[in-house]
Amino acid sequence: xxxxxxxxxxxxxxxxxxxxxxxxxxxxxxxxxxxxxxxxxxxxxxxxxxxxxxxxxxxxxxxxxxxxxxxxxxxxxxxxxxxxxxxxxxxxxxxxxxxxxxxxxxxxxxxxxxxxxxxxxxxxxxxxxxxxxxxxxxxxxxxxxxxxxxxxxxxxxxxxxxxxx
Numbered sequence: 001x002x003x004x005x006x007x008x009x010x011x012x013x014x015x016x017x018x019x020x021x022x023x024x025x026x027x028x029x030x031x032x033x034x035x036x037x038x039x040x041x042x043x044x045x046x047x048x049x050x051x052x053x054x055x056x057x058x059x060x061x062x063x064x065x066x067x068x069x070x071x072x073x074x075x076x077x078x079x080x081x082x083x084x085x086x087x088x089x090x091x092x093x094x095x096x097x098x099x100x101x102x103x104x105x106x107x108x109x110x111x112x113x114x115x116x117x118x119x120x121x122x123x124x125x126x127x128x129x130x131x132x133x134x135x136x137x138x139x140x141x142x143x144x145x146x147x148x149x150x151x152x153x154x155x156x157x158x159x160x161x162x163x164x165x
Contacts, residue, residue, distance in 0.1 A: 015150045016077045018143050023070040027138030039067050062121040069114035076107035101158030108151030
């Protein structure tokens with residue numbers, strides 16, 4: 001039971017860290033190695049100073065929805081972690097972690113919706129005259145996609161988990 005509990009906690013904290021990185025870090029779209037785009041900024045690498053020069057993005061309705069959904073995903077996952085810790089300490093023997101699993105499932109669904117919107121509406125989101133075939137998806141976008149099955153697996157594990165002691 002302890003091994004299962006530790007592995008679920010590690011899975012939850014891993015997905016939460018991945019969600020935070022995907023939401024806050026640069027690189028949802030990469031034009032070149034020195035020009036990237038994330039949910040919040042357009043950044044260009046300055047070779048002279050070896051720093052990134054970033055400017056706020058032009059916010060479209062699609063971009064705002066992706067931003068909101070990714071932030072909601074982080075919030076739902078954080079809430080489910082805190083609720084799980086609270087339930088672990090206060091729940092009676094034999095109780096199920098339904099609310100924790102539901103919050104994790106919502107985190108997965110909001111992340112899924114954000115990734116789908118960015119995938120299908122990247123032309124409007126990027127709002128750039130360049131050809132999209134000259135760019136590629138960045139690692140944060142891929143991390144967001146990787147979080148989705150992990151969040152759903154975590155939600156299923158929480159729903160089936162029963163407090164023993």
